[in-house]
Amino acid sequence: MKKFFISLLVLLFLSFNIITLIPLAIGNIFKEGFYKPSDFNLSSKPIYNIQNVSSTDNVYVLVFDKTHSLYQSIRMEPNSPKYVLSFDPDFRIAIVGKGEVFFS
Structure with missing residues (x-):
């Protein structure tokens, strides 16, 4: 009985331990x-797919070029479809909102 x-x-x-390891494997989700x-650890291609994976919150993604001008902006609803986002290595990306963005 003791061994049981x-x-x-x-x-x-x-x-x-198995249950807690699953979220650690997801590394491309950003708040x-x-x-x-x-910072995104993606390949060096200029076009990427992004998606809001939050089930309740909206998120805005703003892309600024090297002169700090707005290059591209996307507003994503909760559980949004994938959107195409393009940027160069010297651009800056701002994520605004409580949602979570998945990059691929």
Whole structure:
């Protein structure tokens, strides 16, 4: 009986560890802030897909060029479809709102 409870506790602790590792694998989700393209760990292509993966909050994505002029802006609803976003390595990206943006 003692071995049964010990093995049950070990399996219980292992199942909690498996559940907590799943969100850590998602690395391309970003929240509100200012970013450089190098922060996204993406390939060096000039066109990317973005999506608001939050189920309740809107998000605005603003892209500024190297002269700090607004280059592109997108307003995304919760659980939005994928949008195309293009920027160069010297651009700056601002994410505004409580939503979460997924880059691919």
